[in-house]
Amino acid sequence: MINRYTQFPLLGHNTFGMDVQAAQFIEFDCEDDVFELVREGIDAHHIVIGGGSNLLFLSDYTGTVLHSRIMDIEVVEENNDSVLLRVGSGVTWDDLVAYSVDNGWQGLENLSAIPGEVGASAVQNVGAYGVEAGDLIECVEAVSVIDASKRCFSKKECRYSYRSSIFKHEERGKNIITYITFRLNKTSKFVLTYGNLKEIAVGLGELSAKNIRAAVMQIRASKLPDTKEFGSAGSFFMNPVVSYEKADALAQSFPEMPMYKTVTGVKLSAAWLIERCGWKERRVGNVGVYKYQPLVLVNYGGATGKEVYDFSAMVCQSVKEKFGVELVREVIVVE
Numbered sequence: 401m402i403n404r405y406t407q408f409p410l411l412g413h414n415t416f417g418m419d420v421q422a423a424q425f426i427e428f429d430c431e432d433d434v435f436e437l438v439r440e441g442i443d444a445h446h447i448v449i450g451g452g453s454n455l456l457f458l459s460d461y462t463g464t465v466l467h468s469r470i471m472d473i474e475v476v477e478e479n480n481d482s483v484l485l486r487v488g489s490g491v492t493w494d495d496l497v498a499y500s501v502d503n504g505w506q507g508l509e510n511l512s513a514i515p516g517e518v519g520a521s522a523v524q525n526v527g528a529y530g531v532e533a534g535d536l537i538e539c540v541e542a543v544s545v546i547d548a549s550k551r552c553f554s555k556k557e558c559r560y561s562y563r564s565s566i567f568k569h570e571e572r573g574k575n576i577i578t579y580i581t582f583r584l585n586k587t588s589k590f591v592l593t594y595g596n597l598k599e600i601a602v603g604l605g606e607l608s609a610k611n612i613r614a615a616v617m618q619i620r621a622s623k624l625p626d627t628k629e630f631g632s633a634g635s636f637f638m639n640p641v642v643s644y645e646k647a648d649a650l651a652q653s654f655p656e657m658p659m660y661k662t663v664t665g666v667k668l669s670a671a672w673l674i675e676r677c678g679w680k681e682r683r684v685g686n687v688g689v690y691k692y693q694p695l696v697l698v699n700y701g702g703a704t705g706k707e708v709y710d711f712s713a714m715v716c717q718s719v720k721e722k723f724g725v726e727l728v729r730e731v732i733v734v735e
Contacts, residue, residue, distance in 0.1 A: 417631030489519030534560025631699030
């Protein structure tokens with residue numbers, strides 16, 4: 401079924417708590433609905449949203465907002481080592497993680513308590529505690545808004561990298577994602593390299609996906625705000641990656657700066673950079689830096705999208721002036 405609404409309030413569809421509305425809001429329940437919508441013609445000025453956990457609306461949206469209610473979860477293949485799970489794009493992400501853990505399937509437990517829906521995970525390549533969604537995605541099914549053709553993107557075609565995918569770049573706005581297939585493990589292949597994750601998980605009992613999930617949820621609760629209390633989109637900025645030459649120069653001036661070598665350069669800690677620029681717990685009007693995690697900007701109540709954006713611009717400018725490093729917003733700004 402296709403449901404259509406006009407002048408639809410988006411307050412419940414963005415975790416930043418922006419009190420804005422969409423000129424048109426359309427929800428669809430199945431893949432056939434998507435084909436029907438595309439054949440009718442979709443507004444060129446449109447966005448597809450999940451839970452709105454990575455969006456910052458600057459104002460009312462004058463176009464069309466599309467939202468998936470495809471809720472199927474199906475095992476399409478299984479052997480002694482792994483299972484292929486085909487999941488509808490409208491499934492709540494943490495419900496999927498809980499479902500996989502309850503069934504004894506491993507891989508998603510590190511991504512517990514991340515807000516949003518499954519469809520967005522394939523776009524953003526959500527990640528936490530050493531694991532990214534793209535590590536586990538086998539393929540992404542979508543319908544082209546250009547010609548209503550069915551498309552199936554392999555893991556390789558999705559071009560996953562740090563918080564990035566083909567859906568954020570070359571294919572941005574060209575497809576409506578309907579299903580994602582994940583390959584999950586049935587044997588122990590836990591990722592426990594992040595901080596004290598292993599220590600906390602073991603402290604809860606045996607080393608299991610269930611206890612790793614509980615440990616992740618405990619860590620996240622201690623560092624990230626409850627969006628029912630403060631509007632937030634989680635990490636607002638990405639960790640910048642600089643050249644080896646730039647990293648060497650920074651290390652000479654700031655020997656205590658955390659650095660992590662990657663195949664494309666050296667990753668810096670955006671939280672460290674922001675805190676060293678004096679932004680910890682700073683607030684301007686209704687917007688501020690969360691006291692437990694400098695990567696997180698919060699709406700203390702009543703902030704507009706422009707206020708949040710302007711605040712983030714001040715943070716970016718100070719980091720650039722002090723370190724010569726450009727911060728990139730992880731949050732998608734919607735105008």
